[in-house]
Amino acid sequence: MSDFMQQALDSAAASSPPWLQDWQRAGRQRWNASPLPGRKTEHWKYSSLQSLQQSFARAEPGDVELAAAGIDLPDFDGPRLVFINGYYSPLQSACELPEGVSIVRFADADEEQSRRIRAHLGLATGRDEPLFTALNDAALAEGVFLEFAPGARLSQPVHVVWVSANQAQAFSINQRLLVLCGESSSASVIEHFAGGIGGQRSFTNGVTELLLQAGATLCHYRLQLEQEAALHIGRVQARLATNATLNSFHLALGSELKRVDLVVDFCGEGGHCEVNGVYLPRGREHIDYHTCIEHRVPNCTSSETFRGIVGDDATAVFNGRIHIHRDAQKTRAELNNRNLLTSTRAEVNTKPELEIYADDVQCAHGATVAQLDEQALHYLRSRGVSRTEGEVMLSFGFINEVIESVRSAALRDYLQPMLASRFARDPALVGQAS
């Protein structure tokens, strides 16, 4: 194993709470024992880890002025937790918690809380965990346990902000979010990655576990808005009990390397998930989404839509796996991925991967590389809209269809103008009609 993380891991081990140390040791053993995946590893075929081949120090604590770092956070009118380079920032956070929510940082957990965390940590990721999750375990010093009490119904989202702020040398951040949604609770979490604007490279390895107990409903939004200097390998692993519902939305603006794995595990009947996403790499950026829906039990439904616009010399990967196990009868699963390439050098590798072992299921999938619709463009122009403006409107419309699926009106109101103005500014996001 390459030792680009050794320094960071040594430093994490020195500062972690005692009740996590065996967990760390196990993670580090696995990490050390495994080679970094290369191009011959199927699930890393299109994503090079070349940019990780340098030494990353563990991020230093230190608060920054967000506005000065070019970060303007929206106010979603609910609790907000801000982490700067993995460290909690009480100054930037607004933690008045509504009834039914509790938040504990791993570092602050008392005996009872640490027991509770240990009882749930790793339940979603499972024992046979992937390499970068092992790395996350190995560096597990700072993490957050977010719990929604049974029956709690929250109208405002919990906003968790992960900021990468420039440091003197290249640095790594390992962060963990563990969300437990009690029976019949209903809540929203917005994970918001920001920063990475110039300066030294940062490497974030962020793992999120979502545990939905029976009848729980969770809207989980993961916004990867960090910019060029932020490398990111992330994982979201959800486990749904009987009649649980997960509404999941992902957005990624690019950097040299962004890779997110999303796994939804149906462990009880009657579950439903909707997983949508948008990715917008340009320049020389690379974004890779690997999703996997595990239909283990009968009578669950899943619906998945991802759309991407790839410009300049950028590359994107979308790999959508649907795995319907032998007992998962009456499954309904849909998967759709559409891409718009705005330059002849841009590239997308899209692959639906269906593995179906049950016979009484409905499963539909499609993956395409599209162009803007010429008739739609003509219609806009016939009303006086210029070709250029029409192409901007249609390109934004292409992804806005997915943004409209976002259930939180406050989040839609934040994303739509922010993205629309990017489309108006940046020709790399704008396609042409066929």
Added chain:
Amino acid sequence: MLKIENLHAGVDGTDILKGLNLEVKSGEVHAIMGPNGSGKSTLGHVLAGRPGYNVTAGSATLLGQNLLEMETENRARLGLFLAFQYPVEIPGVSNMEFLKAAVDAQREHRGEPPIDAVTFMKKARETCKIVDLDPAFLKRGVNEGFSGGEKKRNELMQMILLEPRLAILDETDSGLDIDALQVVARGVNAMRSENRAFVMVTHYQRLLDYIEPDHVHVLADGRIVRSGDKSLALELEARGYAWLEEEVA
């Protein structure tokens, strides 16, 4: 206002318009009728510059300017409006933003600043009332999931907001029930003025009961074969098109 001379045009090398002549003066309402396949819709598409339609001979000018050499958007900015027979659905692009972009494009052409959002919203809501469309449709994607009648009302709304000099209504009456037809007629009649002209392409005489034309033309095999006043429409209603086609042949 509109002058078309000896217009030949078609799709994929097939001639559809074969020497069409038409003059429309400011303030007039013309109806163009004709059997299926006579080229009625092609006329509107060619004038609006739809991709795939090629002009092989002849000319068309609007307000003295050569339409056929202009980009589609410039034709619209000059004052041409085509109400589509089949308006395009554009999910993801909000109807409101589309309408505002269209109005702003016209304003920019006239050297005016963009209309402010609040004023426009108010105007759009009022227009919704005129065309009997729920203002909730402003928030939807352009024509997305609209019924046939709702799409036609949305076309009418665009026409009212854009205040064109020449409006071509391509079978706007088709598929409308009598109430919707009256809404369309009221909208058009309210917009009739000395400075504006209308060309209504239609299959049926019915629309002309509500919007009285100054001139009626019959289009057959790519040419106007007969022109008259509104009594011609009534004659066509009673006798069909076959006698005319025979007479011309």
